[in-house]
Every structure is written in C-alpha cells, then in structure tokens.
Amino acid sequence: MNNTNQPPSEQLAYAKIIYHLANVGIIAMIISYILYMTDCPQSFLPINRLVQLWDIRSVELIRITTMPVGLDLIHHLNRSDIISLMSIIFISCITILGYIRILPCFIKEKDLPYTLITLLQIIVLILAVFGIISFDSH
Amino acid sequence: MIKKSPNYFQFIIVLLFFAKVSFGQEFSKFNDPGNLSTDIWWQWPIILFLFSIFVGFMATLSGIGGAIIYVPFVSSIFPLHLDYIRGTGLIIALTGALYASPELLKNGIANLRLALPFALVASISALFGARFGLSLDPKTVQLSLGILLLFIVSLMILSKKSEFPIVEKSDSLSKTLKIGGIYHEKTTSEEISWKIHRSPPGLILFFIIGFLAGMFGIGAGWANIPVLNLVLGTPLKIAIGTSKVILSVTDTSAAWVYLNAGSILPSVTIPSVLGMIIGTKLGVKILVKSNPARVKWFVIILLLLSSIVSVVKGINLG
Numbered sequence A: 001m002n003n004t005n006q007p008p009s010e011q012l013a014y015a016k017i018i019y020h021l022a023n024v025g026i027i028a029m030i031i032s033y034i035l036y037m038t039d040c041p042q043s044f045l046p047i048n049r050l051v052q053l054w055d056i057r058s059v060e061l062i063r064i065t066t067m068p069v070g071l072d073l074i075h076h077l078n079r080s081d082i083i084s085l086m087s088i089i090f091i092s093c094i095t096i097l098g099y100i101r102i103l104p105c106f107i108k109e110k111d112l113p114y115t116l117i118t119l120l121q122i123i124v125l126i127l128a129v130f131g132i133i134s135f136d137s138h
Numbered sequence B: 001m002i003k004k005s006p007n008y009f010q011f012i013i014v015l016l017f018f019a020k021v022s023f024g025q026e027f028s029k030f031n032d033p034g035n036l037s038t039d040i041w042w043q044w045p046i047i048l049f050l051f052s053i054f055v056g057f058m059a060t061l062s063g064i065g066g067a068i069i070y071v072p073f074v075s076s077i078f079p080l081h082l083d084y085i086r087g088t089g090l091i092i093a094l095t096g097a098l099y100a101s102p103e104l105l106k107n108g109i110a111n112l113r114l115a116l117p118f119a120l121v122a123s124i125s126a127l128f129g130a131r132f133g134l135s136l137d138p139k140t141v142q143l144s145l146g147i148l149l150l151f152i153v154s155l156m157i158l159s160k161k162s163e164f165p166i167v168e169k170s171d172s173l174s175k176t177l178k179i180g181g182i183y184h185e186k187t188t189s190e191e192i193s194w195k196i197h198r199s200p201p202g203l204i205l206f207f208i209i210g211f212l213a214g215m216f217g218i219g220a221g222w223a224n225i226p227v228l229n230l231v232l233g234t235p236l237k238i239a240i241g242t243s244k245v246i247l248s249v250t251d252t253s254a255a256w257v258y259l260n261a262g263s264i265l266p267s268v269t270i271p272s273v274l275g276m277i278i279g280t281k282l283g284v285k286i287l288v289k290s291n292p293a294r295v296k297w298f299v300i301i302l303l304l305l306s307s308i309v310s311v312v313k314g315i316n317l318g
Helices: A009-037 A058-065 A070-076 A080-091 A094-108 A112-129 B008-030 B043-062 B066-077 B082-106 B112-135 B138-158 B172-176 B199-216 B221-231 B236-260 B266-287 B292-316
Strands: B180-185 B190-195
Touching: A009 A080, A009 A094, A009 B082, A009 B112, A009 B266, A058 B082, A070 A080, A080 B082, A080 B266, A094 A112, A094 B236, A112 B112, A112 B236, B043 B066, B043 B266, B043 B292, B066 B082, B066 B138, B066 B266, B066 B292, B082 B112, B082 B138, B082 B199, B082 B236, B082 B266, B112 B199, B112 B236, B138 B199, B138 B221, B138 B292, B172 B199, B180 B236, B199 B221, B199 B236, B221 B236
Parallel strands: none
Antiparallel strands: B180 B190
C-alpha cells in the first residue's frame, strides 16, 4: 500500500504516456478527417455512397462494398477513409502502449501480482487487436 | 443574495434552433435512407458534430458519461445502424477516458493499483459482450438497451453515494494486491487514508459491467462508480477518478471487436468524438455556475424518454 499522498512512479509513467499519446491521437483524428472530407487522397468508399448504406449491418456493408477490415487495412493506406480509420485505431492502441510502458516498472519492483496482471492484460488486448477473441464477420 | 440563473439552457436552445434552421428540411429526408440525396452528404458530419457538442455538454453538467446519452439518442433519432452507433459510443467513452485519466492519475484522484485487477476482468468480459451484442439482431439489442436504460435511470434516482465509506478491514485479496493509499482532499486540506473490502464480489460485478459495456457500447461509468464506492468502499472521488482508468481499458478491448467487425465508421465516429470533446470543454466552463441537481433531472427525463423510444423501436423493428 502506498503510504504517502504522492502517486507511485508507475502511475506517473502511465499518466505521462497516456497524456502524450491521447493528444497525438486527437490531432491525428482532426488531420485525417480533413483529408477524408476533402477526399484527398481518394477514399475507398465515397461518403456520398456510404450515407446510403449506413442503415445496414456492418457485415452486409463489408460484403456489398468489399471494405477492408482487420489486417487487410494495411493494403489500403493510400485511401483517405482508411487513413481516418487509422487515427481511431491509434486511439484504440493507447491503453496497450500504456501497459507496455508500466510493465518494466512492476518487474523492477519485483511486484509479481501486478507484473502478472499487466502481462495478462497486454495479452488479452493484443488478442483482441488481432481478432483472435473477436467477431468473425466473414 | 439572488444568484444569477445559469444560461446553459439558452445555449442548448440556440444550438438546437441552429440545427433545425440549417438542416430541418433535409433532416426529415434522412429518416428514410431511400430518400437520401448524394449532394447533401456533407451535412451529416455537421449534424453529428453539433449533436455531439450538445451531448458532451449535458454529460459534463450531469456528471454521467457521454456515450450513455449518445447511443440511445442517436439510435432513436438518426437512421444509422445500431452497430455503428455502438462502435462510436465506445470510441467516445474511450477518448473521453483517455483524455481525463492523466490529470486524475497525476493528482492521485485515480489509483492505478485499484484499477488494474478490475479492469482486467471487465476487459475480458467486454470482449464477449461486444461479440455477443454484434451477433444479436438489432431488435433485441434496441429493446434490451431500452430496458437497461430504465434500470440506469432508476439507479440514478435511487442510488446514494457515500463520500468516505467506512471500511473496517481489508479483504485478503486487496491486502495481497496492496490496494489502498492516502489522498489529499483539497476542499478540507485533509489527508484521507483509504482501503477496500469485498474484492471478490467486486470482481464478479465488474465482469457483468464489462459485458454490458461491450454489448451496448455505452461506457460503464454509470456502474463502475457505484460498485467502487458502495461495494468496495472506495472514497467517492477515488471511485470517480479510477472509473475513468477502468473504462479506458474495458472500452479498448470492446472497441477492437467493433473495429475488426467493420462497425466503426470514421465518418460517424470522428465528428462525434470531436463534438463531444468541445461539448465537454464548454460544459466544464459552465459547470461552476450550474445547478447540478437541475441538470441531473433534465438528463434523467431525457434518458427516460429515449429508453421508451428504444423499447418502442425495439418492439416495432422487424
């Protein structure tokens, strides 16, 4: 138990990395969205077509438009809508990066329970990223 | 002394009036996607952006999460499929939590050691909740969302918060994990020592909360705070701060299920997230002058209405 009112070092390290990455994520969102709205570079699925399809399930949308998902996105990084999606993906990676940052802190402190919890959390989130514990849309 | 009444309702009325005047005619067309004209697509992000400013503003003033207002409202008003609305709800909650967490952690209002074990459990169940939610038909999800909202509204009305719950003895799990600490209460300049109890039932409750957060995309602050405060015995401020950290982990895992299912559309999500951030900042500025009880009741009425709309829509969807 922390017996001072000063937050422990791993907490400060986590706060610092989350703060910087969240700001980068917001800026990336704004820039990528401007690119998307100006269609520069050309989007995979033009927004004027998308608005006619966004009342159908995502599974159907992917089937009709062949929109890439998961690791397939890497092959379409020259499309403005995919670049825009990448900024959301970046936001969704911030917590994982925060956990990777604090893992060495717990190892250094020889704090076995928290080392295991952090490690397990990283594994769970990475499995989610790669869709291993995920929704099979195909 | 007569206090000057806060003018946030005027702001909302002006905002809604602006939206109505600017987009009123086209808005009616949007309810039937078949009537959509491709030359008015650009108005969509603006409508979502303005609507999200309103949601962020109300969420801040009422002290509840933005996603819990966003998901039922957007699903009741806009002709978007619930998959994309829930996906956006998760990203809204995630971004808000990431934005707030650093300051809370630095000031000791959030506690990482308290967050980590409960976040792990909630994030595992959120994966299954998201997966389950995406496999259900929209009718069932919409109906369940309405019922869940009714439960949340009753929780908001009935739940009592305890600023400094009394914890006689820590449980063995929290002792092993060394959960507890001291925080500086600025309002009284006191050093508040705290510890927790009932960790095992707390873990079970966080499993349920994570599942619901993933299934409906509504964040989980509404449930995290009462469990941390009333079940585990965490001081209210620590509960509010730590809830944000737990939320960021829970929603990260659920968000990946939605991302991998193609249920997050940047055209919907980004204007909503940015609008929410601006609304939150406006709300924070007015918060000091506002009457929280009045705003809370306004939000309760709005949530009640949207829960009824969700139930009716869920019954009528076919």
